[in-house]
Structures are given as C-alpha cells and as structure tokens.
Amino acid sequence: MNIHEYQAKEFFKRYRIPIPxxxxxxxxxxAADAAFKLETQRVVVKAQVKAGGRGKGGGVKVVPPKEAxxxxxxxxxxGIKTHQTGGKALPVRQVLVEEGVEFESGADEYYLAIxxxxxxxxxxxxxxxxxxxxxxxxxxxKILKMHFDVSTGVWAFEARNLGLELGLAPRAAGAFARVVxxxxxxxxxxxxxxxxxxxxxVKPEGTALAIDAKLNFDxxxxxxxxxxxxxxxxxxxxxxxxxxxxxxxxxxxLDEGNIxxxxxxxxxxxxxxxxxxxxxxxxxxxxxxxxGASKEKVTEAIKIVLSDSKVKTIFINIFGGIMRCDVIxxxxxxxAQELGLKLPxxxxxxxxxxxxxxxxxxxxxxxxITANDMxxxxxxxxxxxxxx
Numbered sequence: 001m002n003i004h005e006y007q008a009k010e011f012f013k014r015y016r017i018p019i020p021x022x023x024x025x026x027x028x029x030x031a032a033d034a035a036f037k038l039e040t041q042r043v044v045v046k047a048q049v050k051a052g053g054r055g056k057g058g059g060v061k062v063v064p065p066k067e068a069x070x071x072x073x074x075x076x077x078x079g080i081k082t083h084q085t086g087g088k089a090l091p092v093r094q095v096l097v098e099e100g101v102e103f104e105s106g107a108d109e110y111y112l113a114i115x116x117x118x119x120x121x122x123x124x125x126x127x128x129x130x131x132x133x134x135x136x137x138x139x140x141x142k143i144l145k146m147h148f149d150v151s152t153g154v155w156a157f158e159a160r161n162l163g164l165e166l167g168l169a170p171r172a173a174g175a176f177a178r179v180v181x182x183x184x185x186x187x188x189x190x191x192x193x194x195x196x197x198x199x200x201x202v203k204p205e206g207t208a209l210a211i212d213a214k215l216n217f218d219x220x221x222x223x224x225x226x227x228x229x230x231x232x233x234x235x236x237x238x239x240x241x242x243x244x245x246x247x248x249x250x251x252x253x254l255d256e257g258n259i260x261x262x263x264x265x266x267x268x269x270x271x272x273x274x275x276x277x278x279x280x281x282x283x284x285x286x287x288x289x290x291x292g293a294s295k296e297k298v299t300e301a302i303k304i305v306l307s308d309s310k311v312k313t314i315f316i317n318i319f320g321g322i323m324r325c326d327v328i329x330x331x332x333x334x335x336a337q338e339l340g341l342k343l344p345x346x347x348x349x350x351x352x353x354x355x356x357x358x359x360x361x362x363x364x365x366x367x368x369i370t371a372n373d374m375x376x377x378x379x380x381x382x383x384x385x386x387x388x
Contacts, residue, residue: 001217002194003231004048006096008213015186017179017197018209022098024048028073034097035068042100045071049090050236053082053134059092068097087255090236101201101209109199109211110166111135111143112180114187122147123187125154125180129166131199154184163202171206179208190228191221240307247300250288253308257282258385260305260314262298264289264323272317275374281382284311291322298331299338306339312388313344315381317374320352329357333364344369344384348377 009019023034035043045068047059054060059080061071072095079089109131117124125146130138146162148154159180163173179200187195194216201209222229234242244251250266259281263269266288273283285308289301305314318328328349335341348371349357361368369384371377 001219001222001229001232002050003215003217004050004094004233005046005213006048006094007231008215009096009210011186011190011215012210012213015182017182017186018207019213020044020098020101020209020211022096025072025095025097026093028069028076031072031095031097032065032069035065038065038097038099040065040099043068044098044100045075046096046098047075047080047092048094048096049080049085049092050233051080051082051084051090053084054080057082057085062100072097093233093235101211103201107201107203108168110176110202111138111198112176112183112200113194113196113198114183114192115194117147120147122149123184124148125159125162125184127162127166127180135198148184150188153188154181156181159184168202169204172202172204175206175208176200176202179210186215190215191218191225192216193218240304243300244287244304247297248290249297249301249304250286250290251301251304252286254283254285256310257284258310258312259381260284260287260308260311262287262289262301262305262314262316264291264318264320264328268317268319272315272374272378275378276315276381279375279378279382281378281385284308289323289328295327295330295334298328299335302332302335302341303339306341306343311343312385313346313381315346315348315377317348317377318357319350320354320357322352324353325349325351325357326353326360327357329360329364333360333366336364336366341366344381344388346371346377346381346384348372348374 006024012019025031025034042062043065045061047054057080063071075092075095079091081089111128111131113126114123126143128138128143130142144165156177159177160173163176168176183195192215196214197210199211201211259276261272261283263272269286269288276283318325346369369380371380
C-alpha cells in the first residue's frame with residue numbers, strides 16, 4: 001500500500017523529520033489561498049499522484065504565489081504522465097503547495113531510503129550523494145548501504161559514519177544522522193516496506209530538510225495500523241482492482257497483453273507470465289487466487305479477468321496443493337454458465353484433486369483446451385488468442 005506525498009510528510013512530522021511548510025489544495029482557488037498563506041516569494045506546486053518523475057512530467061512547478069492558481073489548474077486539467085504511469089496521464093485531485101526552499105551555498109542534495117533486504121532478512125539504509133535524480137540512473141558504486149536490526153533500530157553513530165562516508169562535514173553528518181535514525185524508527189514502527197526521501201537537503205551548519213517523501217506499507221501488516229489503511233487513495237484504481245481488493249485477490253492488470261491469467265500462488269503466476277512471453281505471447285494480468293479460494297471466489301476471479309476488453313483467451317494454470325483442482329473446476333463451470341463464456345479457455349490442472357477437476361470439466365459441456373504442462377498451456381493460449 002502506498003500513499004501520497006502530503007500524507008507521507010504527516011508521518012515525517014510525527015517522527016520529527018524536518019519538512020517544508022505546505023498546504024494541500026483541491027482546487028485552483030485553494031492553491032492560490034495556500035500560496036499567499038505561506039508568505040514566501042516563491043512556492044512549489046506539486047501534483048499528488050503516485051508516480052515518480054513528476055517534475056519531468058509537469059507535476060512540479062516553482063512559481064510566484066500569484067501564479068500558483070494557474071499552475072494547479074493546469075495539473076488538474078491535464079493530469080500527469082511520467083515514465084512510471086504506463087503511457088497514460090494520471091488524474092490529479094489534489095496538489096501540495098509548499099514554501100520555496102532557497103539553496104544556500106554549501107547545501108547539498110542527497111538520496112536516502114530504507115527498504116527491506118529479503119536476502120539479508122533486514123532493513124537496509126541506502127544513501128547517495130546523487131540526490132534529486134532517478135535512483136535507477138545512479139551507478140551502483142555511488143549508492144552506500146547499511147543494514148540494521150529491527151530490534152535496535154539505526155544506531156546514531158552508524159548513521160553519522162554513513163554521513164561522513166558520503167563526504168558530509170561533521171556538523172552536517174550529525175543532521176543527516178538524526179534523519180536516518182528517525183526514518184529507521186518510522187520504517188519499523190509503521191511496518192513500512194519503503195521509506196524514501198529524494199532529495200534530502202543537508203546544510204553545512206547542521207540542518208536538514210526532506211523536500212520529497214515517499215512511503216509504502218506492508219499490506220499484510222495493516223491489521224495493526226487501521227488508521228493508516230484508511231489513507232489509501234483508491235481513486236486511481238480500476239473497478240476490477242477494487243473488486244479484487246474486496247475479495248482479497250492479488251490482481252494487477254497490465255497495459256498490454258491479451259491472455260488473461262488465473263493462477264494459484266504468486267511464484268507460479270510469475271512463472272506463467274514468463275512462459276507466455278517466452279513463447280511469443282503477452283499476459284494481460286497477474287492474478288493469484290491464493291491457496292484456499294472457494295468456488296465463489298474463483299467465479300469472481302474469472303469475472304474480473306473478463307472485465308478487461310483486451311483479453312482474447314484465458315489461461316488457467318493450477319497446481320493443486322492447499323488449493324483443490326475440483327474447486328477451481330467448479331468455479332470455471334459456474335462462471336462460464338453465468339457469463340455465457342465465449343472466449344477460448346485453456347486449462348492446466350495438476351496436483352490435489354486434479355482427476356476430479358478434469359472430470360467436472362469434461363462433464364460440463366464447456367469448450368475447453370486442455371494442456372499437459374505449463375509450456376504446453378502457454379503455447380495453446382498464445383495460439384487461441386491469435387485466432388480469436
């Protein structure tokens with residue numbers, strides 16, 4: 001789960017990470033009022049969309065207060081398209097109007113983030129002197145990394161040493177360390193999966209300021225943070241994504257592709273998508289029905305996939321373990337009968353109750369394409385989609 005910048009900065013306030021003064025606005029008129037309330041010579045108007053590269057996409061404008069309304073109006077009207085939005089413009093419903101920050105002599109921009117390093121089974125602090133850039137474009141050797149234990153958090157002396165390694169003077173390294181320690185505390189206590197500041201401004205006299213803020217949270221931990229869960233903005237989601245969320249289905253639609261995928265298990269789902277691409281096809285979605293889906297849940301999963309008009313065929317790839325193949329088969333039959341399914345349906349069942357599942361499908365009268373294994377199913381799905 002991820003949230004908007006202005007929401008992330010409320011968490012920063014709570015953990016005493018310095019941020020610029022700012023006001024959220026939902027209309028051009030509110031943006032104008034906010035700009036004059038800040039009483040600065042220049043303000044920054046920032047579109048609140050969940051995508052990186054906003055500046056290059058016209059989503060960040062530094063203007064005099066009297067031009068804040070026009071800057072906000074342009075964002076509300078056209079939306080924001082960046083390299084992370086899949087070629088489409090995301091709608092802008094709110095902007096954050098912040099005081100302009102004067103870059104003093106000697107002040108530098110840094111990149112700072114904390115993510116979970118699954119191989120090390122610990123959070124890792126990542127820092128770079130190349131702040132303000134897309135971190136993906138920064139060479140690996142210019143990114144410093146420091147792991148820490150969740151039971152202790154980030155030790156101040158380790159954070160300070162990291163700052164010194166970045167080339168900061170002692171007083172500036174102290175300011176940097178205070179931000180790192182606070183960000184580490186936030187990361188652990190709030191069950192974050194990503195906490196990022198880009199850029200972090202550090203001044204020689206020993207002060208720091210988080211210009212941007214990004215927070216993602218672990219969905220599986222939201223039962224411990226019910227107020228945080230309410231912050232998620234579902235406005236950018238498709239109806240199919242919202243329905244999947246309600247049903248606790250892991251569903252991600254893709255911008256391209258015409259082969260709908262219904263699989264049990266995230267690993268098998270990823271492998272299925274890879275094999276489809278390897279044989280010349282393109283998956284239309286990721287959909288994991290999980291290990292204990294009911295017949296009704298499977299039926300709804302098929303409906304969700306069919307709601308995508310790009311889908312020309314569906315590949316159902318099930319390896320029965322906890323998930324029984326006969327339950328999947330019953331769901332397929334129910335969905336086909338309810339929806340009058342006309343698209344080609346490629347099915348591969350293996351494992352728990354596979355024989356019973358195949359028998360249910362054989363007796364259903366449905367026109368199915370059966371597959372012996374995953375590659376065979378992928379090849380048949382690609383062929384069926386091409387002929388549909």
